[in-house]
Amino acid sequence: MALTSCQRLLQRMKARGIPEGLLRWVDAFCSERTATIMINGQSSESRPLPQAGLPQGSPLSPMLFLFFNADLVQTQIDKNGGAIAFVDDYRAWVSGPTAQNNRRGIQAVIDKALDWERRSGATFEAEKTAIIHFTRYTGRIDSEPFTIKDESVFPKDQVKILGVVMDSRLHYKQHIARAATKGLEAVMELKRLKGMAPATTRQLFAAMVAPVVDYASNVWMHACKTLATVLHERGDRSS
Secondary structure: OEEOOHHHHHHHHHHOOOOHHHHHHHHHHHOOOEEOOEEOOEEOOOEEOOOOOOOOOOOOHHHHHHHHHHHHHOOOOEOOEEEEEEOOEEEEEEOOOOHHHHHHHHHHHHHHHHHHHHHHOEEOOHHHOOOOOOOOOHHHOOOOOEEEOOEEEOOOOEEEEOOEEEEOOOOOHHHHHHHHHHHHHHHHHHHOOOOOOHHHHHHHHHHHOHHHHOOOHHHHHHHHHHHHHHHHHHHHHHO
């Protein structure tokens, strides 16, 4: 989603007890922003950004988004569902005994999000919206689309959530293959460095290869046996 309403942000911060002086500072931070483009050392004229929102890359933006999204994200997480967000990346889920039951729950999530969008001055991007059903029973799969902003959004077989590829059966085969490929690429880059001491090689492996392979491994570690097999096969080819 894109945040374009600074006033909505300030209202929500005030409602949560943020001091007036800090509110004025945030107002100044979000207002009268300008942009300059630099190419080959040459800078363009500074131009105003009428709907700049929060600047990407600012360490303050994630914290401000917590206040802005709080009304949408603060949902009780239980066996029936819940919601989480990372900056402007919003995820919600529902759980139920049947596909029809879940479909009603998903529609309620969509309706709530669109209502929040209208009240907030934010914009959900339909082309970045994804829906997936998690089940290992073929009879519970629902392939019917949902309508979001007059666009049909069909459930997908896999989605990427904060860098983790999740498939509808939660086998994580696609993510494991992707992790193995990226790990192999990192190993091949490391092999180009000749004459290093073993301790240095180990340090570089821990810094360059291990984080690529085991990213979010607590999510998919139940499939680690499969990953070990894939890495072993690809490691043999690189050795």
